[in-house]
Structures are given as C-alpha cells and as structure tokens.
Amino acid sequence: MNSNLTPQKIAKMIDQTLLKAYVSDEDFRTFCEESAAYDFKMVAINSAPVKKCREFLGGSDVHVGAAISFPLGQTTIETKVFETETAIREGADEIDYVVNIVELKNRNLDHIRREMKSIVEICRKAGVISKVIFENCYLTREEKEILCGIALEVKPDFIKTSTGFGTGGATVEDVRFMKSLVGDEIKVKAAGGIRDLDTALAMIEAGAERIGTSAGVKIVEELRERLTAEG
Template identity: 60%
Template sequence: MTPQQLDHFARMIDHTNLHADASAADMKKLCAEAKQYHFKMVAINESQTQRCAEYLAGTDIDVGAAISFPLGQTTIAAKVFETEDAIKNGATEIDYVVNLTEVKNGNYAYIKSEMTQMVTCCHQHQLPCKVIFENCYLTKDEIRQLALIAKEVQPDFIKTSTGFGTGGATIADVQLMKQTVGAAVKVKAAGGIRSATDFLAMIDAGAERIGTSAGVQIIESLKKQA
C-alpha cells in the first residue's frame, strides 16, 4: 500500500478517546498520535476541547467535541449552548447524540427541530455537524426515519453509535443509513471497529468516516498489506 493510500485512509479516521477518566496526558498522547498518523480528527469529550485545540494548534487535524454524550438526554437549548461553548473553546467539528426518548415516543417533529437547530448552529460557524443515532437501541424503521429526517435537514454526517451503548456499528446499519440518505449526507461508522478488516468493510458498506480508538493499530496493519 502506497503512502498516499495510507494517508487517504488515515484521513477517514476520527481518533477517539471519550473515556470519563481520560487525563491530560491521555489527551496529549491522543493528539500526538493524530499528528503522527495524520488522522482527520480527535474525538473527545467537550470539556477537553480547549486542551486538544492547544495541542493541535497549527495542524490540519480537527478537534471534534462530543455533545450531550453519550446519552443525548439534554434539552435542545442545552445542546446548542454546549455546542457554542465547544466552538468558543476551539472545536472544529461537532458530534451530538439525538434524544432517544423522543425517538421512542415517535416524536419526530422534536427530532427534526433538534437536528435543524444543531445543524444551523454548526453551519453558522462553517463547521460540520454529525448526528449520532445510537442504533443499538433503535429498530430498523427508527433508523430509517432518522435518516429520512437527516436527508431533509442535511447534517454533514449521520453516525451509527457512541461506542458506549450495548452495541456498535454493523455493516447492515451502515448500508441502511447510506441507502436512505443517498448522496445528501455522509455516514460515519463508530463503535467496535478495531481491525483493518472491520475498517475496510465499513468503508465498503458506505461509511466515509470511521470513529475508532484503534486507529494506530488499523493503519499499522494496513501498512503491512500489499
């Protein structure tokens, strides 16, 4: 595999550490690895935004703040406020979790309003917005309904999982999400993607961004492939 091909794959990775007990040293290590491997983004909890923005200053690596993470159980106003705060502190991408209670209530008007306000907030700052579905708690019809809303509202990405639920990304869910949104919205797969085989399978299924804490191992494995 050529250096150009490896860099192409590295630029599809959101290098992730969202653990509650992640220290400043852990964040410094995450950012150093992101610089070494030229990953697209570091995915971190919102409170780590300023620290990572400082570590990554002067690079083309984005700082991705996770909003209302991992449960999504905050109000729309709280999510917008947290987003504005993250952006003020240096975030250059936003991943937020939908309100799953309202999905289960069938309150798709609420979900559309939430998504619209979050996307508007991000796009006013010319920043991408990713919507986390947390598919392990959803039926296929609920996934489809969320994707249809996204097709209309047009966030930059819809995302399979937080990695903190009862399950992560699956090939079937990535395919369903991509088939539903078509070219209007990109798909990010996250949760349980730890090998080069899984990584390439998700891309083949339609994912254009991969969230993983195993990015270093994946790229090192790809280096060894012919």
C-alpha cells in the same frame, strides 16, 4: 481491498477517539501528538477538553471534534445548543451530537426535527461539520428510517451509527442501510467496535466515509504492513 487506499488516505477517514471518563492532561497531550503524527482527520473527545486539545494539536490540520450530550443524548435542546456553541467557541471543528432517543421512541418527531435543525444550523453558520449519532443498537428499522428521513430534510454533514457506549456498535448492515436511504445527500460515519483493518474496510465498502475508532494507529499500521507484504 481498494487498491487506491493508502495509509495516508485511510488516516484521513479516521476520527481517533478518546472518550473515557477519566483522562489526564498528559494522556490528552500524548493522544493529540500521536493523532497529529498519523494525520488523522479528527480527534473525537468530550466537549470539556476541546480547548486544551486544540492547543496540544498546535499547527496540525487534525480537526477537534466535540461529542455533545454524550453518550445518552438525554439533555434538552437548549442544553445541547449551549454545549455546541461553547465547543465551537473553544475551537471545535466538528460536532457529533446524540439524538434524544426517548423522544424518538415517543414519536415526538417535532422535537427530533427541532433538535437536529438547531444544532446543524449553528454548525453551518460557523463552518463546522455536523454529525448526528443515531445509536442504532436501540433503534428499530422504522426508527432508523425516520431519522434518515429527518436528516434528509435538515441536511447534516454526516449521520453516525453509534456512540460506542451502547449495547452494540457499527454493523455493515446498518451502514449499508443508512447509505441506501440518504444516498449522496449525507455522508455516513461508522463508529463503535471498529478495532482492526478488516472491519474498517468492510464499513468503507458498505458506504462509510468516516470511521470512529480508538484503534486508528493499529488500523493504519495493519494497512501499511499489508501493502508492504503485497509488494
């Protein structure tokens, strides 16, 4: 384990997620208060509750992250642009959007390129972090390479393994492969199925600089307990 990794440092690598189909306002309030208490990097939510979560976080420096065209990515570029602009206007500090996998499979790479460029440019102008969700469980190795190549042209801040709603989540192999293709030009976010400290550490070791998880509290507490036990 990285000897310099403290509970505070790993918390600042965590995008704590609450993306369920039904969440009450009280659930969101508790979630935001807990995220602020642990000082996570971001709360990852659907785009509709951005404004209320911004309010629930108060003066905290925890970012609000909006999931765009989530989880299937099957909306038009114009729709994704509108959702992105609305989320930013309502207080989103980060945007995680899902690529149109159908158009990727059809090898309509101009569509993928225009989609990515449109959203990344909006984020860049607004000073907002952009992340592109690949959903690797549905992609071939060649398709992952294609997406990484387009990302190197467009330069989003992050490329991301998964939504957590597909047939598979993040794998160490995918994180390592994506990082090997983009190097230091773009950061990698691992998300989907990361529910404990050891899995999170493996993703970080493979090159992930953000961890998307609903188990952020558990991960931080596991690290705290392990460091205490080690003296």
